Amino acid sequence: MHSLFLLLAMSAFGSEADVQMDAAGVIVGRILVPAPAADVREVVGDPVALGALSPDVVSVTPQASGKCLDVVTETRGLFSTLFMKSRRCPTVDGWEDHLVQSDDFDAYETKWSLREVDGGTEVTVRAYTEVDLPVPTSVVQSRQKKSLGEVLENLLYKVLH
Numbered sequence: 001m002h003s004l005f006l007l008l009a010m011s012a013f014g015s016e017a018d019v020q021m022d023a024a025g026v027i028v029g030r031i032l033v034p035a036p037a038a039d040v041r042e043v044v045g046d047p048v049a050l051g052a053l054s055p056d057v058v059s060v061t062p063q064a065s066g067k068c069l070d071v072v073t074e075t076r077g078l079f080s081t082l083f084m085k086s087r088r089c090p091t092v093d094g095w096e097d098h099l100v101q102s103d104d105f106d107a108y109e110t111k112w113s114l115r116e117v118d119g120g121t122e123v124t125v126r127a128y129t130e131v132d133l134p135v136p137t138s139v140v141q142s143r144q145k146k147s148l149g150e151v152l153e154n155l156l157y158k159v160l161h
Contacts, residue, residue, distance in 0.1 A: 017152035019145050025137070027127045027144050031152040034120035035159045043158055044112050044123070045095065047071050047088060053154040056147050062088070070100065077104070078135060084108055106130040123152065 019029040033040050043049050047069060051060035058074040058081060068089040075082045084102035088095055093115060099108035107130040115122045127148060131140055 017149045017156075019149045019152070021141060021145060025128060025141065027125075027129075027141065027148055029123075029125045029127070029148040029152050031123050031156055032117070032120055033123055033156050033159050037114050037116045037121045039159050040114055040121045040123060040155070043155060044114065047073075049158075050151075050155075053151045053158065054147060055150055056143075071097070077131075077133065078139075079133075082131070102132075104132055106132045123155065125152070 017029055017031045019027065021027050043053075047062045048060045051057040051073065054075075056075045058076060060074075061072045062069040063071075065087070068087055071086050071088050073084050073086065075084075082102075082104040084105045085100045086097045086108060087100050088097045091111070091113075094112040095110075096112075097108070097110045099105055102108070107128060109129075110125060110127045113124045113126075115124070125148060127144065129140065129144060130137075
């Protein structure tokens with residue numbers, strides 16, 4: 001039922017996730033969500049709700065720290081569970097996350113931007129991750145692209161559902 005609703009919504013509104021990688025290895029995902037920015041912001045602004053949209057996230061534990069959040073995230077890796085602590089702060093048009101501490105990640109940065117447009121809210125995500133594991137970068141990037149596409153499509157479904 002989830003897939004049918006998502007396909008109907010995407011065909012009705014012309015919205016589907018577009019996920020590419022730029023020359024610097026940054027994964028850039030975009031989707032048009034046919035809903036007001038406030039509805040999208042409610043999901044994207046909550047790291048627990050956002051984590052629930054990812055097939056790779058096992059748990060998310062946020063803790064307030066001034067105007068930002070310190071977020072401990074547990075994700076599925078190829079061979080074991082990966083852990084990181086990041087700092088998530090609001091920006092003018094969304095949120096930015098930066099790696100604070102991890103034995104599994106060398107780099108982690110994401111930037112979520114929401115922009116009201118005709119027909120809804122354009123969501124853009126820029127994500128860069130490096131893992132400290134004996135796994136080829138191409139494998140990590142391929143998995144990231146797939147996962148980000150799923151997150152964006154699940155965001156569309158959650159906001160419209």
